[in-house]
Amino acid sequence: MSHPFYKRILKEYRSLQKATLPGIELVSNNEELSEFEFEMVVLNNHQLYKEPVKLIVKLTDEYPVAPPKVKFLQEVGAYDIPMHPHVYSNGHICLNLLGNDWTPACSIESILLSLQSMLESNTKQERPPDDARYVRYAPAYASASGFVYHDDSV
DSSP: OOOOTHHHHHHHHHHHHHHOOTEEEEEOOOTTEEEEEEEETTTTTTSSSOOOOOEEEEOTTTTTTTEEEEEEOOBBBOOOOOOOOBBBBSBBBGGGTTTTTTOOOOOOHHHHHHHHHHTTOOOOOOOOOHHHHHHHOSSSSSSGGGGOOOOOOO
């Protein structure tokens, strides 16, 4: 891989392989270590999320200076997009860590833990109010959406 931060990515990958992040498992990655899929279980016997969810993390050439592209995946009969006021029905995630709050000190692991915590603290089984409109015109990944992060209550 010719990524300028390949050593960092390799270190993160090795850590993720060995990681004992409760409820989070690396299920696949590509050979270039630029794309990873994870299965996540929301802990503490959560009433809204009884089934595991799947997400993809794609590293850009700017990683770790810029955040990776992250979204939840749907696979018929296996995984559904979780219901959450900050998760759109196409899997896009409105999370400030994936935008304005990202710093190179953040990592794939910090994203996974933040998403797990976000789901774990949720009590509302609903989509964002603009879900239908957003999904209709959404880019491939939420990072190109220019979200305005304003609701930390959910």
